[in-house]
Amino acid sequence: xxxxxxxxxxxxxxxxxxxxxxxxxxxxxxxxxxxxxxxxxxxxxxxxxxxxxxxxxxxxxxxxxxxxxxxxxxxxxxxxxxxxxxxxxxxxxxxxxxxxxxxxxxxxxxxxxxxxxxxxxxxxxxxxxxxxxxxxxxxxxxxxxxxxxxxxxxxxxxxxxxxxxxxxxxxxxxxxxxxxxxxxxxxxxxxxxxxxxxxxxxxxxxxxxxxxxxxxxxxxxxxxxxxxxxxxxxxxxxxxxxxxxxxxxxxxxxxxxxxxxxxxxxxxxxxxxxxxxxxxxxxxxxxxxxxxxxxxxxxxxxxxxxxxxxxxxxxxxxxxxxxxxxxxxxxxxxxxxxxxxxxxxxxxxxxxxxxxxxxxxxxxxxxxxxxxxxxxxxxxxxxxxxxxxxxxxxxxxxxxxxxxxxxxxxxxxxxxxxxxxxxx
Amino acid sequence: xxxxxxxxxxxxxxxxxxxxxxxxxxxxxxxxxxxxxxxxxxxxxxxxxxxxxxxxxxxxxxxxxxxxxxxxxxxxxxxxxxxxxxxxxxxxxxxxxxxxxxxxxxxxxxxxxxxxxxxxxxxxxxxxxxxxxxxxxxxxxxxxxxxxxxxxxxxxxxxxxxxxxxxxxxxxxxxxxxxxxxxxxxxxxxxxxxxxxxxxxxxxxxxxxxxxxxxxxxxxxxxxxxxxxxxxxxxxxxxxxxxxxxxxxxxxxxxxxxxxxxxxxxxxxxxxxxxxxxxxxxxxxxxxxxxxxxxxxxxxxxxxxxxxxxxxxxxxxxxxxxxxxxxxxxxxxxxx
Numbered sequence: 140x141x142x143x144x145x146x147x148x149x150x151x152x153x154x155x156x157x158x159x160x161x162x163x164x165x166x167x168x169x170x171x172x173x174x175x176x177x178x179x180x181x182x183x184x185x186x187x188x189x190x191x192x193x194x195x196x197x198x199x200x201x202x203x204x205x206x207x208x209x210x211x212x213x214x215x216x217x218x219x220x221x222x223x224x225x226x227x228x229x230x231x232x233x234x235x236x237x238x239x240x241x242x243x244x245x246x247x248x249x250x251x252x253x254x255x256x257x258x259x260x261x262x263x264x265x266x267x268x269x270x271x272x273x274x275x276x277x278x279x280x281x282x283x284x285x286x287x288x289x290x291x292x293x294x295x296x297x298x299x300x301x302x303x304x305x306x307x308x309x310x311x312x313x314x315x316x317x318x319x320x321x322x323x324x325x326x327x328x329x330x331x332x333x334x335x336x337x338x339x340x341x342x343x344x345x346x347x348x349x350x351x352x353x354x355x356x357x358x359x360x361x362x363x364x365x366x367x368x369x370x371x372x373x374x375x376x377x378x379x380x381x382x383x384x385x386x387x388x389x390x391x392x393x394x395x396x397x398x399x400x401x402x403x404x405x406x407x408x409x410x411x412x413x414x415x416x417x418x419x420x421x422x423x424x425x426x427x428x429x430x431x432x433x434x435x436x437x438x439x440x441x442x443x444x445x446x447x448x449x450x451x452x453x454x455x456x457x458x459x460x461x462x463x464x465x466x467x468x469x470x471x472x473x474x475x476x477x478x479x480x481x482x483x484x485x486x487x488x489x490x491x492x493x494x495x496x497x498x499x500x501x502x503x504x505x506x507x508x509x510x511x512x513x514x515x516x517x518x519x520x521x522x523x524x525x526x527x528x529x530x531x532x533x534x535x536x537x538x539x540x541x542x543x544x545x546x547x548x549x550x551x552x553x554x555x556x557x558x559x560x561x562x563x
Numbered sequence: 564x565x566x567x568x569x570x571x572x573x574x575x576x577x578x579x580x581x582x583x584x585x586x587x588x589x590x591x592x593x594x595x596x597x598x599x600x601x602x603x604x605x606x607x608x609x610x611x612x613x614x615x616x617x618x619x620x621x622x623x624x625x626x627x628x629x630x631x632x633x634x635x636x637x638x639x640x641x642x643x644x645x646x647x648x649x650x651x652x653x654x655x656x657x658x659x660x661x662x663x664x665x666x667x668x669x670x671x672x673x674x675x676x677x678x679x680x681x682x683x684x685x686x687x688x689x690x691x692x693x694x695x696x697x698x699x700x701x702x703x704x705x706x707x708x709x710x711x712x713x714x715x716x717x718x719x720x721x722x723x724x725x726x727x728x729x730x731x732x733x734x735x736x737x738x739x740x741x742x743x744x745x746x747x748x749x750x751x752x753x754x755x756x757x758x759x760x761x762x763x764x765x766x767x768x769x770x771x772x773x774x775x776x777x778x779x780x781x782x783x784x785x786x787x788x789x790x791x792x793x794x795x796x797x798x799x800x801x802x803x804x805x806x807x808x809x810x811x812x813x814x815x816x817x818x819x820x821x822x823x824x825x826x827x828x829x830x831x832x833x834x835x836x837x838x839x840x841x842x843x844x845x846x847x848x849x850x851x852x853x854x855x856x857x858x859x860x861x862x863x864x865x866x867x868x869x870x871x872x873x874x875x876x877x878x879x880x881x882x883x884x885x886x887x888x889x890x891x892x893x894x895x896x897x898x899x
Contacts, residue, residue: 335776339588341688341712341747344775410573411689411696455667455697457687459710 140182140556141165143175147187147518151194152491153507162192164514167556171510183558187518190550191486194494195227195258195515197506199317199395200371201446201468203260204534205251206244207236212448212534214248217468218257220533222552222560224471225517226444227258228498228505233265234292240265240276242284249285257559258552259515261503263317266291266305273297275305279312288369288501290317293418295353297323303360310366315501317369318357320378321419325349330459332374332422336405342459345420347375354378358385361392369500370394372445374419376429383438393500395441396430398475399465401483403427407539413454413461414539417447431483434492441497442489444471448535466535472517473525473545480546514556520548530563573695577891580884583695583704584877586713587754595722595758601876602723602869608645609871618879619648625678626652627669628707629685634843634867635707635717639682642874651678666690670698678702680882688712703885705877711745717842718751720873722759724866725797728838732756736763738791738833741801741823741850742772744812748842752799753780767791768823771812788823789832797838800825803850816849826852830860838862 144162149172151157163171163179170176198221204212214231221229231248233239239248245262252260264286265276272294281289289309296302309316326349331337333344354370358381361368373379373396382394399417404424407415415421433439447464454461467474475493478484484492498506505515525548528541552560574583579594587595608616624643628636636652643650655669666685673681680703683691688710695704708714722732729735737756743749743766756764757780764782766773777784785791792798803819813819825839839851839861847853856863 333775335779338774338776339750339779341710341750343711411692413693452665456665457685457690457693457709459687459689460666 141179142183142185142556143179143181144185144187144192144518147190147192149192149508150487150490151508152487153194153495154509156508157487162508164556167514169508169510169512169514185518185551189522190518190520192516192518193490194506194508195517195552195554196225196472196493197497197503198226198229198446198468198471199369199441199443199497199501200232201229201444202234202448202464203231203248204448205235206247210450211453214251214260215255215257216532216534217446217448218252218255218260219560220468220531221258221471222554223530223532223549224444224468225519225549225552226468226471227515227517227552227554228261228503229258230261230263230287230501232292233263233270233290238265238270239263240268240270240281242277242280245281245284245286257554259505259554261285261287261501263288263290265289266309266316267296270294273301275308278309278314282312282314287503288315288317290371291319293319293321295321295323299356299360302357303364306360306364306366310364313367315367315369317371317501319371320350320354320357320373322349322353325352329420330416331408332405332420334405334423336408340408340411342408347377347422347426350375350378350419351381354381358390358392362390368392371443372397372419373430373439374400374422374426376426379429379433379438383433386438393441394439395443395497395500396434396439397445398442398467398471399445401427401431401434401442401478402474403539411458412539413456413458414465414537416458416461416463417465418463435483435488440492441500442475442492443497444468446533448533449537450534451536454537464537465539466533466537469531469533470525470527470538470540470545472519472549473527473547474540476547477545514553516551516553517549518551518553520550521546523548573692576884576888578887580887581877581881582884582888584715584881585691585695585704585706587715587718587751587758590758592758592760595719595755598719598873598876598880599723599726601880602719602872605872605875606869608875609868614645615647616645617647619643619646619882622648622679622882623677624648624650624680624682624878625673626650626682626707627655627673628653629655629666629683629690630708632684632707634870635684638867638870639707639874642871642878645871646875646879648878666693667698670694674699674702680705680878682707684708686710701889703881705881708747711747712750714747714751716870716874716877717748718755719877720866720870721748721752721799721840721842722755723869723873724840724862725838727869728862729796732759732761735761735797736765736795737761737797737799738765738767738795739799739801740767740788740791740825742803742807743768743801744772744774745804745807746801749801753782757781765791765795769813772807788829792829792833795833795837797840798825798833799840800851802842802844802846820849824848824850824852825855827854827858830855836860840866843867
């Protein structure tokens with residue numbers, strides 16, 4: 140299939156490109172910019188005047204719920220939601236049933252993703268068997284089966300010794316680990332950030348030290364073992380500071396934040412809406428400001444969806460009895476564009492944190508527009524808006540943003556040179 | 564951009580009357596005063612030979628207790644009966660919930676039995692809000708205690724107790740002592756006192772039993788009991804649950820009593836006519852000395868009596884607000 144895309148503003152943070160130009164795609168790859176290669180006859184032409192063209196967004200963490208949780212989501216529905224939100228590549232988390240700790244499950248997930256023919260799916264393997272936080276999983280077999288990095292989700296390793304061994308083992312084979320930082324004992328029973336809102340509502344608190352105590356332990360072990368590490372879903376100002384200090388010391392660690400953590404705070408909890416129940420929790424305004432500043436300065440180089448779709452029943456109970464998480468993929472780009480609207484980031488910088496930043500953190504072969512690279516693109520319109528929820532592809536409707544009018548609108552998402560999503 | 568919904572006055576109808584009673588948050592001083600005035604008038608009913616008024620005749624009040632309770636449940640039953648309502652009490656902890664039925668379904672079933680009002684106690688903070696917002700908005704929901712969040716009728720009966728003994732709240736110093744962290748009573752008391760204009764609210768306890776963010780209630784925090792009790796007019800002692808020792812918040816009951824137990828000796832630093840209150844059930848020798856609990860400054864049993872009057876006030880006011888809203892909705896529908 141030969142496609143040409145005419146007249147759009149092409150922004151590629153990886154190469155610093157930001158100008159109006161034409162793009163030519165052949166057999167799934169970019170073949171030329173500006174002028175068509177000799178003999179190029181387009182089978183399809185996209186008119187993109189007035190639209191922005193960027194590398195398809197790369198999301199480092201989305202829970203696809205397959206296998207095991209079909210009532211919450213499936214690979215087909217969630218990767219469709221991803222395309223609607225401008226995401227063409229995503230890393231799926233290993234919290235499936237059975238856990239993604241074997242080559243079989245890794246292959247099954249990728250087979251289903253290929254059949255769905257929506258967004259690309261890069262599996263994150265479980266760092267420990269059954270995510271139990273004890274014995275290291277078969278990391279090498281998982282890598283051979285396509286896992287790009289290894290995570291233990293929110294379950295902390297019980298013993299520092301086992302964690303150290305897992306990191307050493309990963310380092311041996313030059314694997315990347317993705318670390319959540321939450322001390323189990325400090326977080327136990329907690330439902331919300333330990334602060335004024337949680338106190339007022341009588342919800343058991345999770346102190347910021349639940350993050351920083353775990354983070355300190357992990358940083359020391361990462362430094363000692365030399366493993367390549369990415370810290371995921373940071374929530375606290377102090378946690379960000381620790382990452383920044385580690386980077387300043389020369390430790391090559393990267394970090395991401397959940398998009399909703401850059402927008403919401405624990406003040407949203409007044410009123411007890413379970414839509415705001417997330418883990419790790421929404422924290423204070425000063426934490427949010429520190430996260431925003433870290434994204435601005437590049438200390439946090441990736442913004443991720445941390446998509447957690449749920450069926451309606453999972454959220455239909457008193458706050459503390461509901462399952463945590465927000466369904467985020469459908470509106471990922473429009474919601475992220477509010478950061479530009481707020482003046483926090485300029486558009487190229489935002490796109491860097493959504494494409495090249497995450498791709499580099501896990502060394503994914505996507506996230507840029509360059510000759511010969513796979514043609515994954517998002518084409519969007521800044522002149523119009525998106526009403527969140529119209530349409531909505533994820534099985535999980537658990538988003539507090541549904542009904543909100545968000546800036547920008549995804550017109551097309553292309554994966555491998557194919558138009559796989561087109562706005563209605 | 565902050566997509567938080569504008570804070571809706573979930574528990575008030577379009578005319579600002581109560582239609583649910585979930586929390587004291589957001590209720591104006593005039594409304595709290597109206598509750599106290601109404602309760603005052605009901606106190607007289609309790610002393611009559613025939614203790615009934617017909618305000619809730621033909622209405623069904625359903626007590627749904629997902630957590631054990633004796634005092635609250637019984638006084639709610641009495642309050643509803645004295646208003647001539649039909650009353651059913653369900654201990655759900657021993658029935659549906661143990662069979663796996665969700666809170667949502669339990670409530671929907673009770674609603675189908677045409678109850679007009681639910682009095683609910685639940686171990687989860689926000690359970691009453693959840694019911695009023697999502698399960699049965701057209702049935703009046705009265706919060707009989709939800710997790711650590713609120714126990715608004717207890718808060719109001721504490722206020723009635725204070726007002727009947729001290730006249731008003733304008734020049735009072737009130738100290739709340741003990742496990743503030745886990746106490747829905749403390750949270751409701753602090754809100755009520757603040758709204759009613761009490762100028763000096765103190766909380767006293769070790770850091771392990773005080774929550775983060777107490778400043779929002781406008782209270783002063785003390786860790787030393789004698790300092791905190793100096794010249795106060797009212798002392799609210801809270802129950803200390805045994806689990807607190809096991810979870811590492813306190814070394815022992817003995818040490819807690821030594822530091823924070825209300826003894827006759829310590830009571831002397833408060834004003835000579837200071838009231839001693841306790842939401843019950845009391846643990847003698849753990850948070851309060853027997854001599855103080857039974858002493859002449861104790862109003863612990865008055866609180867129980869006042870509790871019935873306050874609950875009668877809340878039940879009748881909420882029912883009339885809920886009825887008014889239904890009528891309003893009906894008229895709007897007919898207009899359209």
